[in-house]
Amino acid sequence: xxxxxxxxxxxxxxxFTSRLNAEVLKTATDAQKNEIRSNIAKVSASTNSLExxxxxxxxxxxxxxxxxxxxxxxxxxxxxLRWQYNKPYKYLFLLSGGKVLIKNESRTDKFDANxxxxxxxxxEIMIGxxxxxxxxxETKFSSQYFVGQNGYVVKMTPKSKELKRMMNIVSLxxxxxxxxxxTIEMVEQGGDKTIINFTTKNVNKTISDDLFRxx
Amino acid sequence: MSIKRFLTICFVSTSIxxxxxxxxxxxxxxxxxxxxxxxxxxxxxxxxxxxxxxRATISINNVQLSGIMISNLKRDTxxxxxxxxxxxxxxxxxxxxxxxxxLTVMSKLDKWYIKRVLSKDLAFMFMxxxxxxxxxxxxxxxxxxxxxxNSSGTISKAKRIPLTCFSKDKEMxxxxxxxxxxxxxxxxxxxxxxxxxxxx
Numbered sequence: 255x256x257x258x259x260x261x262x263x264x265x266x267x268x269x270f271t272s273r274l275n276a277e278v279l280k281t282a283t284d285a286q287k288n289e290i291r292s293n294i295a296k297v298s299a300s301t302n303s304l305e306x307x308x309x310x311x312x313x314x315x316x317x318x319x320x321x322x323x324x325x326x327x328x329x330x331x332x333x334x335l336r337w338q339y340n341k342p343y344k345y346l347f348l349l350s351g352g353k354v355l356i357k358n359e360s361r362t363d364k365f366d367a368n369x370x371x372x373x374x375x376x377x378e379i380m381i382g383x384x385x386x387x388x389x390x391x392e393t394k395f396s397s398q399y400f401v402g403q404n405g406y407v408v409k410m411t412p413k414s415k416e417l418k419r420m421m422n423i424v425s426l427x428x429x430x431x432x433x434x435x436x437t438i439e440m441v442e443q444g445g446d447k448t449i450i451n452f453t454t455k456n457v458n459k460t461i462s463d464d465l466f467r468x469x
Numbered sequence: 470m471s472i473k474r475f476l477t478i479c480f481v482s483t484s485i486x487x488x489x490x491x492x493x494x495x496x497x498x499x500x501x502x503x504x505x506x507x508x509x510x511x512x513x514x515x516x517x518x519x520x521x522x523x524r525a526t527i528s529i530n531n532v533q534l535s536g537i538m539i540s541n542l543k544r545d546t547x548x549x550x551x552x553x554x555x556x557x558x559x560x561x562x563x564x565x566x567x568x569x570x571x572l573t574v575m576s577k578l579d580k581w582y583i584k585r586v587l588s589k590d591l592a593f594m595f596m597x598x599x600x601x602x603x604x605x606x607x608x609x610x611x612x613x614x615x616x617x618x619n620s621s622g623t624i625s626k627a628k629r630i631p632l633t634c635f636s637k638d639k640e641m642x643x644x645x646x647x648x649x650x651x652x653x654x655x656x657x658x659x660x661x662x663x664x665x666x667x668x669x
Contacts, residue, residue, distance in 0.1 A: 312556040316548060316572065319520050319539055323554070342668045343524050343537070345554040358535050358554075360526065360664075419576050420557060440556070444573060448556030 279407055282399035290399055290406050290428070294386040297433040301385060304329040304434075306455040310339075313447050327452070329384050334466040337380065349377050350466040364468060375417070383426060383438050395424070405430050405437075419443070432457075510616065511597045512624045512645060512652055513665075515542035523652075523665040525551060530660055534559065538665060540595065547595040564592050586659050593629060593643065594654050594663065608632060623647060 282290065305328045312321040325339040333352075339345040348355040354365045354373050367373045382388025388410065389397060394417065395410040410424045420442070427437040434457070438450040515521055525538035536559055540549035550561035561572040569592040571584060578584070598614070600607045606615040613632045619625035629643035642658040651666040 310556060312552060314539060314550055314552075316561060317520055317539055317541055317550060321522070321537060321539060321552070321556075339554055342522075343554070345535075347554075358526075359524070359666075360535075361533060363533070416576070442558060444558075446558065 279400040279402050282401050282406070286401055287399045290408070291389060293433045294389060294428060298385045298387055300458075301329075301434075302331050302458050303461045304384065304455065304457055305459055305461060306452045309451045309453065311449045311451075313449070315445055327384065328461050328465055329381070330461050330463075330466060333377070333381055335377070335381055335384065336465050347380075348466060348468060349380070350468050353468045355468045379424075383424070383435060386426070386428070386433075386435060388424075388426070402427070508600065508602065508622075509597050510600050510618060510622065510624055512594050512627070512647060513540070514621060514623050515540075515547075522668040524668055525666075526662075526664045527551075528662045528664075537668070542597070545597055547597070549591075549595060560587070562588070562591060564595050567592055567596060567598075569595075586656070586661065590643070590654060590656050590661065590663060593627075594645065594652070594665075619647065 305326070308325055308327050310323045310325070312323075313319075314321065323339050323343065324341040325337070325345075327338070328334075328336040333349065335347075335349040337347040337349075344359055346355070346357040348357075349367065352367050354367045354370075354377065356363045356365075365373055367377050378391075379388060382391060388395065389408055394414060395412055398409045398411075400407040400409065405427045408426045408428070410426070412418050412421060412424070421440045422443050423441045425437070425439040425441075426435055427439075428434065429436050432455075434452075434455060436452060439447060440449075441447045513521055520539050520541045523538040523540075525536055527534040534551075534553075536551055536553040538549060538551050540547055546563055546565040548561070548563050551559040553559060558573055558575060560574045560578060563570050563572060569588040571588065574584060578587070593612075593614070598607050600616075605617070606613055608614070611632055613630040614627055615630065616624050616627040624645065625647045627645040628641045629645075630641050643654060643656050645652070645654045647653075651664055653665075654663045655661070656663075
Protein backbone atom coordinates (compact mmCIF):
# COMPACT_ATOMS: atom_id res chain seq x y z
CA UNK A 255 0.00 0.00 0.00
CA UNK A 256 2.82 2.35 0.89
CA UNK A 257 4.45 1.71 -2.48
CA UNK A 258 1.21 2.54 -4.33
CA UNK A 259 0.86 5.77 -2.33
CA UNK A 260 4.45 6.67 -3.14
CA UNK A 261 3.91 5.97 -6.85
CA UNK A 262 0.73 8.11 -6.96
CA UNK A 263 2.57 11.02 -5.30
CA UNK A 264 5.43 10.66 -7.80
CA UNK A 265 3.04 10.65 -10.79
CA UNK A 266 1.21 13.75 -9.48
CA UNK A 267 4.56 15.53 -8.97
CA UNK A 268 5.72 14.67 -12.51
CA UNK A 269 2.45 15.89 -14.08
CA PHE A 270 2.51 19.09 -11.98
CA THR A 271 6.14 19.97 -12.78
CA SER A 272 5.74 19.23 -16.49
CA ARG A 273 2.71 21.56 -16.58
CA LEU A 274 4.72 24.25 -14.86
CA ASN A 275 7.54 23.93 -17.41
CA ALA A 276 5.31 23.96 -20.47
CA GLU A 277 4.28 27.42 -21.54
CA VAL A 278 0.54 27.82 -21.76
CA LEU A 279 -0.44 28.97 -25.23
CA LYS A 280 -3.86 30.44 -25.92
CA THR A 281 -5.22 30.53 -29.45
CA ALA A 282 -5.22 34.12 -30.65
CA THR A 283 -8.54 35.78 -31.39
CA ASP A 284 -9.09 37.32 -34.84
CA ALA A 285 -8.34 40.76 -33.39
CA GLN A 286 -5.09 39.51 -31.82
CA LYS A 287 -4.15 37.74 -35.05
CA ASN A 288 -4.57 40.97 -37.03
CA GLU A 289 -2.61 42.88 -34.39
CA ILE A 290 0.26 40.36 -34.54
CA ARG A 291 0.38 40.44 -38.34
CA SER A 292 0.26 44.22 -38.64
CA ASN A 293 2.90 44.79 -35.95
CA ILE A 294 5.26 42.24 -37.46
CA ALA A 295 4.76 43.80 -40.90
CA LYS A 296 5.54 47.27 -39.44
CA VAL A 297 8.72 46.03 -37.74
CA SER A 298 9.77 44.15 -40.87
CA ALA A 299 9.29 47.28 -43.00
CA SER A 300 11.35 49.44 -40.62
CA THR A 301 14.17 46.89 -40.21
CA ASN A 302 16.88 47.60 -42.75
CA SER A 303 19.52 45.53 -41.04
CA LEU A 304 19.75 43.11 -38.17
CA GLU A 305 22.75 41.59 -36.44
CA UNK A 306 22.44 39.10 -33.62
CA UNK A 307 24.02 36.09 -31.96
CA UNK A 308 22.21 32.78 -31.99
CA UNK A 309 22.30 29.51 -30.10
CA UNK A 310 21.06 26.47 -31.98
CA UNK A 311 19.99 23.31 -30.16
CA UNK A 312 19.34 20.11 -32.03
CA UNK A 313 17.40 17.55 -29.98
CA UNK A 314 17.97 13.97 -31.18
CA UNK A 315 15.67 11.54 -29.39
CA UNK A 316 17.23 8.29 -30.64
CA UNK A 317 20.60 9.29 -29.14
CA UNK A 318 19.24 11.26 -26.14
CA UNK A 319 21.41 14.11 -27.39
CA UNK A 320 21.09 17.88 -27.48
CA UNK A 321 23.73 19.21 -29.82
CA UNK A 322 24.44 22.90 -29.27
CA UNK A 323 26.07 25.23 -31.79
CA UNK A 324 26.54 28.99 -31.73
CA UNK A 325 27.07 31.73 -34.25
CA UNK A 326 26.26 35.14 -35.65
CA UNK A 327 23.50 36.13 -38.03
CA UNK A 328 23.52 39.30 -40.15
CA UNK A 329 20.64 40.43 -42.33
CA UNK A 330 20.54 43.41 -44.66
CA UNK A 331 17.65 44.40 -46.88
CA UNK A 332 16.47 43.12 -49.26
CA UNK A 333 17.85 39.61 -49.39
CA UNK A 334 21.36 39.64 -47.90
CA LEU A 335 21.88 37.04 -45.22
CA ARG A 336 25.02 35.89 -43.43
CA TRP A 337 24.53 32.85 -41.21
CA GLN A 338 27.81 31.96 -39.53
CA TYR A 339 28.52 29.14 -37.08
CA ASN A 340 31.53 29.68 -34.83
CA LYS A 341 31.19 26.94 -32.22
CA PRO A 342 31.87 24.01 -32.14
CA TYR A 343 32.59 24.17 -35.90
CA LYS A 344 33.17 26.85 -38.50
CA TYR A 345 30.54 27.07 -41.19
CA LEU A 346 29.29 29.96 -43.26
CA PHE A 347 26.09 30.26 -45.28
CA LEU A 348 25.99 33.48 -47.29
CA LEU A 349 23.11 34.61 -49.44
CA SER A 350 23.41 37.72 -51.56
CA GLY A 351 22.08 38.85 -54.91
CA GLY A 352 20.50 35.49 -55.65
CA LYS A 353 23.77 33.67 -55.04
CA VAL A 354 24.69 31.30 -52.25
CA LEU A 355 28.12 30.70 -50.79
CA ILE A 356 28.79 27.82 -48.43
CA LYS A 357 32.14 27.63 -46.70
CA ASN A 358 33.36 25.04 -44.24
CA GLU A 359 36.81 24.12 -42.91
CA SER A 360 37.83 22.32 -46.08
CA ARG A 361 36.11 23.97 -49.05
CA THR A 362 33.99 26.76 -50.47
CA ASP A 363 31.01 26.19 -52.77
CA LYS A 364 29.01 28.73 -54.72
CA PHE A 365 25.55 28.23 -56.19
CA ASP A 366 22.96 30.22 -58.03
CA ALA A 367 20.01 30.17 -55.62
CA ASN A 368 17.51 30.57 -58.46
CA UNK A 369 18.71 27.54 -60.40
CA UNK A 370 18.74 25.27 -57.35
CA UNK A 371 15.20 24.70 -56.09
CA UNK A 372 16.29 23.45 -52.67
CA UNK A 373 18.56 26.44 -52.01
CA UNK A 374 15.88 28.82 -53.22
CA UNK A 375 13.39 27.37 -50.73
CA UNK A 376 15.91 27.31 -47.87
CA UNK A 377 16.90 30.93 -48.59
CA GLU A 378 13.29 32.08 -48.68
CA ILE A 379 12.52 30.29 -45.41
CA MET A 380 15.62 31.63 -43.64
CA ILE A 381 15.00 35.23 -44.67
CA GLY A 382 11.28 34.82 -44.06
CA UNK A 383 11.95 33.58 -40.53
CA UNK A 384 14.37 36.40 -39.75
CA UNK A 385 12.20 39.28 -40.98
CA UNK A 386 8.83 37.66 -40.30
CA UNK A 387 7.65 37.75 -43.93
CA UNK A 388 7.17 33.98 -43.86
CA UNK A 389 3.82 34.62 -42.13
CA UNK A 390 2.40 36.03 -45.32
CA UNK A 391 3.63 33.10 -47.41
CA GLU A 392 0.29 31.29 -47.41
CA THR A 393 1.07 29.29 -50.53
CA LYS A 394 3.75 27.30 -48.68
CA PHE A 395 2.52 27.33 -45.08
CA SER A 396 -0.73 27.34 -43.16
CA SER A 397 -0.45 29.33 -39.92
CA GLN A 398 -1.95 29.20 -36.46
CA TYR A 399 -1.50 32.12 -34.06
CA PHE A 400 -1.10 31.80 -30.28
CA VAL A 401 -0.54 34.13 -27.36
CA GLY A 402 1.98 32.97 -24.75
CA GLN A 403 3.35 34.46 -21.55
CA ASN A 404 6.68 35.35 -23.14
CA GLY A 405 5.62 36.20 -26.66
CA TYR A 406 3.40 35.56 -29.62
CA VAL A 407 3.79 32.17 -31.26
CA VAL A 408 3.00 31.42 -34.88
CA LYS A 409 2.95 27.72 -35.74
CA MET A 410 3.38 27.08 -39.43
CA THR A 411 2.66 23.81 -41.18
CA PRO A 412 4.29 23.29 -44.59
CA LYS A 413 1.98 22.52 -47.48
CA SER A 414 4.42 21.10 -50.02
CA LYS A 415 5.50 17.44 -49.89
CA GLU A 416 9.20 18.35 -50.10
CA LEU A 417 9.03 20.63 -47.07
CA LYS A 418 6.82 18.22 -45.14
CA ARG A 419 9.56 15.60 -45.43
CA MET A 420 12.03 18.03 -43.88
CA MET A 421 9.85 19.52 -41.15
CA ASN A 422 6.50 18.85 -39.58
CA ILE A 423 5.97 22.29 -38.09
CA VAL A 424 7.88 25.57 -37.80
CA SER A 425 7.16 27.75 -34.77
CA LEU A 426 8.21 31.38 -34.70
CA UNK A 427 8.12 33.19 -31.35
CA UNK A 428 7.94 36.99 -31.53
CA UNK A 429 8.84 39.28 -28.66
CA UNK A 430 5.96 41.16 -27.03
CA UNK A 431 8.14 44.24 -26.62
CA UNK A 432 9.91 44.75 -29.96
CA UNK A 433 8.00 42.26 -32.17
CA UNK A 434 11.27 40.74 -33.40
CA UNK A 435 11.76 36.99 -33.86
CA UNK A 436 13.09 35.49 -30.61
CA THR A 437 12.99 31.79 -31.37
CA ILE A 438 12.62 29.49 -34.37
CA GLU A 439 11.64 25.92 -33.61
CA MET A 440 11.53 23.29 -36.34
CA VAL A 441 9.91 19.97 -35.46
CA GLU A 442 10.60 17.04 -37.76
CA GLN A 443 8.40 14.07 -38.62
CA GLY A 444 10.07 11.79 -36.07
CA GLY A 445 9.78 14.33 -33.24
CA ASP A 446 13.37 15.58 -33.33
CA LYS A 447 13.59 19.34 -33.23
CA THR A 448 15.93 22.25 -33.86
CA ILE A 449 15.54 25.33 -31.68
CA ILE A 450 17.31 28.59 -32.61
CA ASN A 451 17.37 31.37 -30.01
CA PHE A 452 18.41 34.88 -31.05
CA THR A 453 20.23 37.05 -28.50
CA THR A 454 21.95 40.47 -28.37
CA LYS A 455 20.08 41.95 -31.29
CA ASN A 456 21.32 45.07 -33.07
CA VAL A 457 18.61 46.56 -35.26
CA ASN A 458 19.49 48.97 -38.07
CA LYS A 459 23.16 49.03 -37.15
CA THR A 460 25.50 49.75 -40.07
CA ILE A 461 26.67 46.46 -41.53
CA SER A 462 29.45 46.47 -44.11
CA ASP A 463 28.58 45.15 -47.57
CA ASP A 464 31.85 43.20 -47.45
CA LEU A 465 30.19 40.72 -45.11
CA PHE A 466 27.81 39.75 -47.92
CA ARG A 467 30.31 39.73 -50.75
CA UNK A 468 30.39 36.58 -52.89
CA UNK A 469 33.29 36.83 -55.31
CA MET B 470 20.94 -37.81 -76.07
CA SER B 471 19.67 -34.26 -75.70
CA ILE B 472 17.94 -35.09 -72.37
CA LYS B 473 21.20 -36.53 -71.04
CA ARG B 474 23.02 -33.40 -72.10
CA PHE B 475 20.35 -31.18 -70.53
CA LEU B 476 20.53 -33.13 -67.24
CA THR B 477 24.34 -32.89 -67.23
CA ILE B 478 24.20 -29.11 -67.70
CA CYS B 479 21.59 -28.82 -64.93
CA PHE B 480 23.69 -30.93 -62.56
CA VAL B 481 26.89 -28.99 -63.26
CA SER B 482 25.24 -25.55 -62.94
CA THR B 483 23.42 -26.55 -59.72
CA SER B 484 26.70 -27.85 -58.29
CA ILE B 485 28.45 -24.58 -59.12
CA UNK B 486 25.67 -22.50 -57.51
CA UNK B 487 25.59 -24.69 -54.38
CA UNK B 488 29.37 -24.55 -54.10
CA UNK B 489 29.30 -20.78 -54.44
CA UNK B 490 26.58 -20.39 -51.83
CA UNK B 491 28.32 -22.70 -49.40
CA UNK B 492 31.51 -20.64 -49.45
CA UNK B 493 30.08 -17.32 -48.26
CA UNK B 494 28.54 -18.48 -44.96
CA UNK B 495 31.79 -20.27 -44.05
CA UNK B 496 33.62 -16.97 -44.36
CA UNK B 497 31.06 -15.21 -42.18
CA UNK B 498 31.17 -17.93 -39.54
CA UNK B 499 34.90 -17.68 -39.16
CA UNK B 500 34.52 -14.02 -38.22
CA UNK B 501 31.68 -14.47 -35.79
CA UNK B 502 33.03 -17.59 -34.09
CA UNK B 503 33.44 -16.46 -30.47
CA UNK B 504 35.91 -19.21 -29.66
CA UNK B 505 38.37 -17.77 -32.18
CA UNK B 506 38.00 -14.23 -30.84
CA UNK B 507 40.22 -12.70 -28.24
CA UNK B 508 39.28 -9.04 -28.26
CA UNK B 509 37.19 -6.43 -30.02
CA UNK B 510 38.54 -3.81 -32.37
CA UNK B 511 36.89 -0.75 -33.91
CA UNK B 512 37.76 2.42 -35.80
CA UNK B 513 36.35 4.66 -33.07
CA UNK B 514 36.90 4.67 -29.35
CA UNK B 515 33.37 5.01 -27.98
CA UNK B 516 32.98 6.54 -24.52
CA UNK B 517 30.91 4.52 -22.01
CA UNK B 518 28.21 7.05 -21.23
CA UNK B 519 28.32 9.97 -23.65
CA UNK B 520 27.93 10.22 -27.42
CA UNK B 521 30.77 10.50 -29.91
CA UNK B 522 30.56 13.67 -32.03
CA UNK B 523 32.33 14.25 -35.32
CA ARG B 524 32.53 16.91 -37.94
CA ALA B 525 31.75 14.74 -40.97
CA THR B 526 32.05 15.12 -44.71
CA ILE B 527 31.04 12.71 -47.44
CA SER B 528 32.60 13.60 -50.80
CA ILE B 529 31.33 11.95 -53.97
CA ASN B 530 33.36 13.01 -57.01
CA ASN B 531 33.08 16.81 -56.78
CA VAL B 532 30.01 16.97 -54.54
CA GLN B 533 30.32 17.21 -50.78
CA LEU B 534 27.84 16.61 -48.00
CA SER B 535 28.98 18.15 -44.74
CA GLY B 536 27.54 18.01 -41.27
CA ILE B 537 27.80 16.40 -37.86
CA MET B 538 27.84 12.69 -37.12
CA ILE B 539 26.72 11.77 -33.60
CA SER B 540 26.94 8.16 -32.49
CA ASN B 541 26.94 5.91 -29.46
CA LEU B 542 27.64 2.28 -28.67
CA LYS B 543 25.26 0.30 -26.49
CA ARG B 544 26.01 -3.39 -26.02
CA ASP B 545 27.11 -4.40 -29.53
CA THR B 546 24.98 -1.90 -31.46
CA UNK B 547 26.14 1.44 -32.78
CA UNK B 548 23.43 4.05 -33.33
CA UNK B 549 24.40 7.10 -35.35
CA UNK B 550 22.85 10.16 -36.95
CA UNK B 551 24.19 12.47 -39.64
CA UNK B 552 22.74 15.99 -39.54
CA UNK B 553 23.69 19.03 -41.57
CA UNK B 554 24.97 22.23 -39.95
CA UNK B 555 21.44 23.68 -39.74
CA UNK B 556 20.26 20.62 -37.85
CA UNK B 557 18.37 18.96 -40.70
CA UNK B 558 18.51 15.15 -40.56
CA UNK B 559 20.55 13.52 -43.34
CA UNK B 560 20.24 9.92 -42.22
CA UNK B 561 20.38 7.76 -39.12
CA UNK B 562 21.16 4.09 -38.70
CA UNK B 563 21.85 1.20 -36.37
CA UNK B 564 24.63 -1.27 -37.06
CA UNK B 565 25.60 -4.52 -35.40
CA UNK B 566 27.75 -7.45 -36.54
CA UNK B 567 28.43 -6.01 -39.98
CA UNK B 568 24.73 -5.44 -40.73
CA UNK B 569 23.30 -1.95 -41.00
CA UNK B 570 19.72 -0.73 -40.90
CA UNK B 571 18.75 2.82 -41.85
CA LEU B 572 16.27 4.40 -39.44
CA THR B 573 15.73 7.59 -41.42
CA VAL B 574 17.07 8.83 -44.76
CA MET B 575 16.50 12.26 -46.31
CA SER B 576 14.58 12.18 -49.58
CA LYS B 577 17.58 13.12 -51.75
CA LEU B 578 19.53 10.09 -50.47
CA ASP B 579 16.59 7.71 -50.27
CA LYS B 580 17.57 5.62 -53.31
CA TRP B 581 18.37 1.90 -53.04
CA TYR B 582 21.73 2.19 -54.85
CA ILE B 583 22.90 5.06 -52.59
CA LYS B 584 21.76 3.27 -49.42
CA ARG B 585 23.48 0.07 -50.55
CA VAL B 586 26.85 1.77 -50.91
CA LEU B 587 26.43 3.86 -47.75
CA SER B 588 25.38 0.87 -45.67
CA LYS B 589 28.43 -1.20 -46.69
CA ASP B 590 30.84 1.65 -46.01
CA LEU B 591 29.26 2.81 -42.76
CA ALA B 592 28.92 -0.76 -41.45
CA PHE B 593 32.67 -1.13 -41.90
CA MET B 594 33.56 2.19 -40.30
CA PHE B 595 31.24 1.71 -37.31
CA MET B 596 31.91 -2.01 -36.81
CA UNK B 597 32.97 -3.73 -33.62
CA UNK B 598 34.85 -6.82 -34.84
CA UNK B 599 36.08 -9.75 -32.78
CA UNK B 600 39.60 -10.67 -33.81
CA UNK B 601 42.23 -13.14 -32.65
CA UNK B 602 45.10 -11.82 -30.53
CA UNK B 603 47.97 -10.53 -32.71
CA UNK B 604 45.81 -10.89 -35.83
CA UNK B 605 46.26 -8.76 -38.92
CA UNK B 606 43.06 -9.52 -40.80
CA UNK B 607 39.50 -10.67 -40.23
CA UNK B 608 36.62 -11.59 -42.48
CA UNK B 609 32.90 -11.03 -42.54
CA UNK B 610 30.17 -10.39 -45.10
CA UNK B 611 32.38 -12.01 -47.76
CA UNK B 612 34.96 -9.32 -47.28
CA UNK B 613 38.49 -9.47 -45.98
CA UNK B 614 39.80 -6.69 -43.76
CA UNK B 615 43.50 -6.24 -43.28
CA UNK B 616 44.26 -3.93 -40.38
CA UNK B 617 46.85 -2.35 -38.14
CA UNK B 618 46.16 -1.15 -34.61
CA ASN B 619 47.48 1.94 -32.87
CA SER B 620 48.67 2.10 -29.26
CA SER B 621 45.13 2.79 -27.95
CA GLY B 622 43.80 -0.39 -29.57
CA THR B 623 41.72 1.25 -32.29
CA ILE B 624 42.31 0.62 -35.99
CA SER B 625 44.97 2.93 -37.42
CA LYS B 626 44.85 1.59 -40.96
CA ALA B 627 42.63 -0.93 -42.72
CA LYS B 628 42.12 -2.27 -46.22
CA ARG B 629 38.88 -3.76 -47.50
CA ILE B 630 39.29 -6.59 -49.98
CA PRO B 631 36.32 -8.44 -51.57
CA LEU B 632 36.45 -12.20 -51.13
CA THR B 633 33.38 -13.65 -52.81
CA CYS B 634 33.61 -16.76 -54.96
CA PHE B 635 32.20 -14.97 -58.01
CA SER B 636 34.04 -11.71 -57.57
CA LYS B 637 36.27 -10.84 -60.50
CA ASP B 638 37.77 -7.90 -58.68
CA LYS B 639 39.94 -9.21 -55.85
CA GLU B 640 41.83 -6.00 -55.36
CA MET B 641 41.42 -3.63 -52.43
CA UNK B 642 38.24 -1.52 -52.79
CA UNK B 643 38.48 0.57 -49.64
CA UNK B 644 41.10 2.02 -47.37
CA UNK B 645 40.73 3.52 -43.92
CA UNK B 646 43.27 5.75 -42.25
CA UNK B 647 43.02 6.91 -38.67
CA UNK B 648 45.32 9.73 -37.64
CA UNK B 649 45.17 11.73 -34.44
CA UNK B 650 43.17 14.47 -36.12
CA UNK B 651 40.71 12.58 -38.29
CA UNK B 652 39.49 9.28 -39.65
CA UNK B 653 39.25 8.96 -43.42
CA UNK B 654 37.73 6.11 -45.39
CA UNK B 655 38.06 6.00 -49.17
CA UNK B 656 35.73 3.79 -51.14
CA UNK B 657 37.98 3.28 -54.17
CA UNK B 658 35.35 1.58 -56.30
CA UNK B 659 32.70 4.30 -56.06
CA UNK B 660 35.15 7.15 -55.45
CA UNK B 661 33.59 8.26 -52.15
CA UNK B 662 35.61 9.74 -49.29
CA UNK B 663 34.28 9.89 -45.74
CA UNK B 664 36.12 12.13 -43.27
CA UNK B 665 35.38 12.29 -39.56
CA UNK B 666 37.06 14.86 -37.32
CA UNK B 667 36.29 14.66 -33.60
CA UNK B 668 34.52 17.67 -32.08
CA UNK B 669 36.15 18.56 -28.79
